[in-house]
Amino acid sequence: MMRNREWRLERRPEGAVSSTDLVLHDSQIGMPDRGQFLVRVTTVSIDPAMRGWMSPLRSYIPPVALGQPMRAISAGVVIASRHAEFPEGTRVTGLFGLREHALSDGLMEGVGVRRIPDDIPDEVALGTCGLAGMTAYFGLFDVGRPAPGDTLVVSAAAGSVGSAVVQLGRLAGCHVIGVASSRRREAVLGDGAHEVVDYTGGDVDQRLKALCRQGIDIYFDNVGGAVLDAALKRINTGGRVVLCGGISQYNARKPVGPANYLALIGQRATMRGFVYFDYESQFAMAEHRLWDWHRSGALRQRVDIVDGIEHALQAIARVFEGSNTGKQLLRLHGATGGES
Amino acid sequence: MMRNREWRLERRPEGAVSSTDLVLHDSQIGMPDRGQFLVRVTTVSIDPAMRGWMSPLRSYIPPVALGQPMRAISAGVVIASRHAEFPEGTRVTGLFGLREHALSDGLMEGVGVRRIPDDIPDEVALGTCGLAGMTAYFGLFDVGRPAPGDTLVVSAAAGSVGSAVVQLGRLAGCHVIGVASSRRREAVLGDGAHEVVDYTGGDVDQRLKALCRQGIDIYFDNVGGAVLDAALKRINTGGRVVLCGGISQYNARKPVGPANYLALIGQRATMRGFVYFDYESQFAMAEHRLWDWHRSGALRQRVDIVDGIEHALQAIARVFEGSNTGKQLLRLHGATGGES
Incomplete structure (x- = not known):
C-alpha cells in the first residue's frame, strides 16, 4: 500500500467551490492486479468543466458521486505495472482524478x-495538445467549420x-477577433489575433460592431452572458455559434440566457454545443x-502553475476568478514530467 | 385607375401593433404595363412574422419602409394581364401586401x-399548403430531421x-407532444398529437418531464420563453431545437433568452433557425x-377568418393575443376564392 492523498467531493457547491465541498483525504492505494x-x-x-462535474445535473458524463475522488484530467508516469501496453516508466494522460496516484486497466x-x-x-x-487544444480543434473545425476569410x-x-x-483560427485563414480583458491584450495579439476587444470596459456591443464590419461568421463561446448577446447581434447569415462553455453562468445561482437568440432565425444561424469526449x-x-x-x-x-496537491482549491479559484494567466495546472510534489 | 385601399406602415410599433402604426389609406392603382x-x-x-417585418432590425428580409404598404402573403386572382404566364382568371399567391390590389411582373x-x-x-x-404548411415542412424535415420513434x-x-x-410529425412516425392552452386540447389531439401539455396551467416543466420519459429529440419552437427553457432541460443527446418563432418575445420590450441554453453543450444539441424564403x-x-x-x-x-380589409388590425391582434382558433386569415369584400 502507498500513501495517496486525494480530493473528494463531499458536498455539491452552490456558487463558488469551497473547502467544505472538496476535502483532501489522506488515504492509501494498493499495487496493480494483473x-x-x-x-x-x-x-x-x-x-x-470541473464545476459542471460537481453539479448534480445530468450532462455528457455522470456527476462525480459524493464521497468519491474529484474527477480531473492529469498526466503522470507508470510506476508499477502488470499491463503489457503500459510498462513502468510510460508517461500517460487520462482521467486519473485530483489525487496523487491512480490504478488503471487502460481506461479511466x-x-x-x-x-x-x-x-x-x-x-x-x-x-495545447490535451483537453484544451483538442477542445479548440474539434469545436473550431467540426462545429465552427471555418473558411479562409471568415470572421472568427x-x-x-x-x-x-x-x-x-x-x-488555430489564424492557421485556417480567419480574421480573428479575441475578447479578453485589457491586461491580456498583448498575449492575445501575440497568439495571432487581428484585434482584441476588452470585455471589462463595457460596451462590447459597440466595439464588436466597429471591428466586425463584415459581421461574424463564427463565434466560439466560452463565456455566455453579454458577450454572447453582442455576438448574436452581429452573426452573419448561416453563421455558427460554437458553444464550448459559459463560464459567466457556471457559478450563477440564476443563469441568464442569450436575449438575442432570435437572431438565429433571421440569420438562419446555428448554435451548437459539443463535448470533447465525443471525438475520442x-x-x-x-x-x-x-x-x-x-x-x-x-x-x-x-x-x-500552482504547486502542491494541498493547493488545489486555490488553483480552481484562479480559473473561476479568471486570475490565471494561461492554462491552469496543479503540479504535484515530486513531479517528473518530460523536459519543458 | 382603380380604387385600392391599402394598409401602410406609418410608425414602427413598440409592443403591440396599434392604429397609429398601421393606417388604412384610400389610394389608386393603374392598369398593367407590358x-x-x-x-x-x-x-x-x-x-x-409580420411583427418582425415592422421592426427596424435587420433580418432575412428588409424591414417594411415607413409609408409603404404593409408586407403580407395573400391569395388573389388576376383581373387584367399583359403577362403571358399569368392570364386573366389565374389564381395566384404571393407577397401582394395588405391591400386590395397589386401589380406584379411575376415577382413580388x-x-x-x-x-x-x-x-x-x-x-x-x-x-397548410402555404407559408404555414411549408414552414412546418422545411423546419421539421430539413432542420428537425425526424426519425420514426423520435419524441417531437x-x-x-x-x-x-x-x-x-x-x-407532419405523425406522418413521419414521431411520438408527438403538443404544447397548447387547455381549450385547444381537443383540436391538437384531433391533429394527431399523442399528448397535449397545457402551458397556461404553469409547471410546463413537470408535465414535459412526466410525458417525455425518453427525453426530447426534436423541439419545434414557435414561442420561446418558459416552454423553450423546459424543453431544453429535457433535450436528448444530439437533439435538435428548431427555431421557427418566438411569439412570447416579439412584443416584449425586454426579450428574455433561454436560461437553460447550456444544456446544448452537455447534450451536444443544436439550436438552429431557419427562414421559409430560403427554400424557394x-x-x-x-x-x-x-x-x-x-x-x-x-x-x-x-x-x-376576419372579414373586410378595414378589420386588419383586429386580425393581427388575434394572432398576438393567441385568440385565433386556427390559421388567421383576412378575407376581403368581394373575394372569389376556389371552392372551400
Whole structure:
C-alpha cells in the first residue's frame, strides 16, 4: 500500500467551490492486479468543466458521486505495472482524478488512457495538445467549420481553449477577433489575433460592431452572458455559434440566457454545443497534428502553475476568478514530467 | 385607375401593433404595363412574422419602409394581364401586401408569384399548403430531421404552423407532444398529437418531464420563453431545437433568452433557425406533397377568418393575443376564392 492523498467531493457547491465541498483525504492505494498499472500523477489539469462535474445535473458524463475522488484530467508516469501496453516508466494522460496516484486497466471512467511522447512536456500534453487544444480543434473545425476569410470571434481568448482557438483560427485563414480583458491584450495579439476587444470596459456591443464590419461568421463561446448577446447581434447569415462553455453562468445561482437568440432565425444561424469526449475516435489524429504544430512553434501556450496537491482549491479559484494567466495546472510534489 | 385601399406602415410599433402604426389609406392603382398583371387580392394571410417585418432590425428580409404598404402573403386572382404566364382568371399567391390590389411582373419583393390549382381554396393555399404548411415542412424535415420513434415536442401546437408540424410529425412516425392552452386540447389531439401539455396551467416543466420519459429529440419552437427553457432541460443527446418563432418575445420590450441554453453543450444539441424564403428552390416539390396530403385528408386545418380589409388590425391582434382558433386569415369584400 502507498500513501495517496486525494480530493473528494463531499458536498455539491452552490456558487463558488469551497473547502467544505472538496476535502483532501489522506488515504492509501494498493499495487496493480494483473492487467492493471499504477500511475503517479505529476500534473493535474484544472478546467472550468470541473464545476459542471460537481453539479448534480445530468450532462455528457455522470456527476462525480459524493464521497468519491474529484474527477480531473492529469498526466503522470507508470510506476508499477502488470499491463503489457503500459510498462513502468510510460508517461500517460487520462482521467486519473485530483489525487496523487491512480490504478488503471487502460481506461479511466470509460475513457482511454493515452501515452505522451518523450518530447512533449506534461503542460503541453495537458494544454495545447490535451483537453484544451483538442477542445479548440474539434469545436473550431467540426462545429465552427471555418473558411479562409471568415470572421472568427473568440471569447475568453486568453484562456487555454481560447488561446488555442485564436492560433488555430489564424492557421485556417480567419480574421480573428479575441475578447479578453485589457491586461491580456498583448498575449492575445501575440497568439495571432487581428484585434482584441476588452470585455471589462463595457460596451462590447459597440466595439464588436466597429471591428466586425463584415459581421461574424463564427463565434466560439466560452463565456455566455453579454458577450454572447453582442455576438448574436452581429452573426452573419448561416453563421455558427460554437458553444464550448459559459463560464459567466457556471457559478450563477440564476443563469441568464442569450436575449438575442432570435437572431438565429433571421440569420438562419446555428448554435451548437459539443463535448470533447465525443471525438475520442479522432483523438489520435488531432493529437498528432497538435504535437507537430507545437514542435514547429506554430502553436504555443502560456501556463499558470500552482504547486502542491494541498493547493488545489486555490488553483480552481484562479480559473473561476479568471486570475490565471494561461492554462491552469496543479503540479504535484515530486513531479517528473518530460523536459519543458 | 382603380380604387385600392391599402394598409401602410406609418410608425414602427413598440409592443403591440396599434392604429397609429398601421393606417388604412384610400389610394389608386393603374392598369398593367407590358409584362405585368393586376391581382385582386381575395384573402390575406395574417402571420406572426409580420411583427418582425415592422421592426427596424435587420433580418432575412428588409424591414417594411415607413409609408409603404404593409408586407403580407395573400391569395388573389388576376383581373387584367399583359403577362403571358399569368392570364386573366389565374389564381395566384404571393407577397401582394395588405391591400386590395397589386401589380406584379411575376415577382413580388424578389419572391416568385405562385399559381393555385383549382381544387385548392385560398385558405388552404395560404395555410397548410402555404407559408404555414411549408414552414412546418422545411423546419421539421430539413432542420428537425425526424426519425420514426423520435419524441417531437411542438409549441403553439394549435397554431397554423404548429398544427401542421403535429400532423407532419405523425406522418413521419414521431411520438408527438403538443404544447397548447387547455381549450385547444381537443383540436391538437384531433391533429394527431399523442399528448397535449397545457402551458397556461404553469409547471410546463413537470408535465414535459412526466410525458417525455425518453427525453426530447426534436423541439419545434414557435414561442420561446418558459416552454423553450423546459424543453431544453429535457433535450436528448444530439437533439435538435428548431427555431421557427418566438411569439412570447416579439412584443416584449425586454426579450428574455433561454436560461437553460447550456444544456446544448452537455447534450451536444443544436439550436438552429431557419427562414421559409430560403427554400424557394424546393417550394414546388413541397407544395405538391402538401396538396396531395390535403386532397387525401391526411393534412387538415382550422381557419379563423376576419372579414373586410378595414378589420386588419383586429386580425393581427388575434394572432398576438393567441385568440385565433386556427390559421388567421383576412378575407376581403368581394373575394372569389376556389371552392372551400
